[in-house]
Amino acid sequence: MTTTQPRSAIAVAGLRKSFGDHVVLDGLDLDVPRGTVFSLLGANGAGKTTTVKILSTLLRADAGDARVAGYDLARDPDAVRAAIGVTGQFSAVDKLLTGEENLRLMADLHHLARSEGRRRVARLLDQFGLTEAARKPASAYSGGMLRRLDLAMTLVGNPQVIFLDEPTTGLDPRSRRDMWQIVRDLVAGGVTIFLTTQYLDEADELADRIAVLDRGRVVAEGTAEELKRRIPGGHVRLRFADPQGLDAAMGVLGEVARDNDALALRVPSDGSLRSLKTLIDRLDDRAIEVDELSVHTPDLDDVFLALTGDSANEKVTTR
Known part of the structure; x- marks a missing residue:
């Protein structure tokens, strides 16, 4: 069975x-x-x-x-x-032991047969790139x-x-x-x-x-x-080749943030494929050409801060 x-x-x-x-x-x-x-x-x-x-x-x-x-x-x-x-x-x-000795000690604690323990230790030393350092003390x-x-x-x-x-x-x-x-x-x-x-x-x-x-x-x-x-703040940034394209898109998309210097629009979006397709279809229907499109979503920092409230004042590290 x-x-x-x-x-x-x-x-x-x-x-x-x-x-x-x-x-x-x-x-x-x-x-x-x-x-x-x-x-x-x-x-x-x-x-x-x-x-x-x-x-x-x-x-x-x-x-x-x-x-x-x-x-x-x-x-x-x-x-x-x-x-x-x-x-x-x-x-x-145990830093007083070598890397190999540490692994053999674990093999003994798991009651592995001597031959099986040696095979497993050799395999793990190779898998973790420690073969050359196997007989050096872990303190090094x-x-x-x-x-x-x-x-x-x-x-x-x-x-x-x-x-x-x-x-x-x-x-x-x-x-x-x-x-x-x-x-x-x-x-x-x-x-x-x-x-x-x-x-x-x-x-x-x-x-x-x-x-x-x-x-x-x-x-x-x-x-x-x-x-x-789940966190607000996601958006799609559209950049255009000329002011005419920017104005045309503005007329289609309505209430969006406009950056005249960069010839760009910032359109609120959840970043999903469905919302992105809807946006592109609206522009295609009016034959409006977009020079560059980029999707911006909140990162896990934003998620963590939004969901944990005052607890976020505790130490959480980002890199």
Whole structure:
């Protein structure tokens, strides 16, 4: 009999957690499809780290139901632990050991046979570009190398779900992009990534879906583009070759912002294909030629600030 894996890698309903009188999670609902990157955004204190700790069995929820990799979090925490990997903001690498020794230690902790452990260690060193540095102490590694080694250690156990908590904090731009590519490759191989980050461009770059957490509740969820379209301020900029074209378009489009010096119009738009097609059709019907068209939508910075209100005064970093 074939067992069908559930569609969701993580399914959460009504998750609650308080510390004394302070409510950290207030009825959290999440659904993370398998083989995707799901990003949880929120200011400091919004409940991101508490969510990760609960879903990775490090902390008990006060109420609510959760399943991770198909296993009930409360009833079968050992099965959840066997199916997940956790890479935190601060590296768990033992800097007194070499990169290879760190990976072999993880292989021993996972009770891998000696030959299988050696094969897996060699494969991960190659996959993460650490073969040349394998026998150097981790204390000699750069920040980017430490992060790669930390993630490689997480993968020794072949997890189905990986929790990445602030994975690129403090990394230089090249190391960040290297880490992004590793995440993409993992997802292409079927792994599910639960990403918490304060870098909004990171979520924009990697996440298939994003949830914005504010005061323990999800206040918005969707793709990056769906979230951006919820925020006013999007527009299409039309530039014309001459004043006659500008005047003609103005007559067709009505109340739009005009820039005489640039021979341009700014037309409010949600950036969707449907609204863009409607705009182009209106201009085509009057045979009005546009020299240049560009679409401008709010970015995730705008989304975050609009959705989290006063909480946005907490530190959230953009680059």
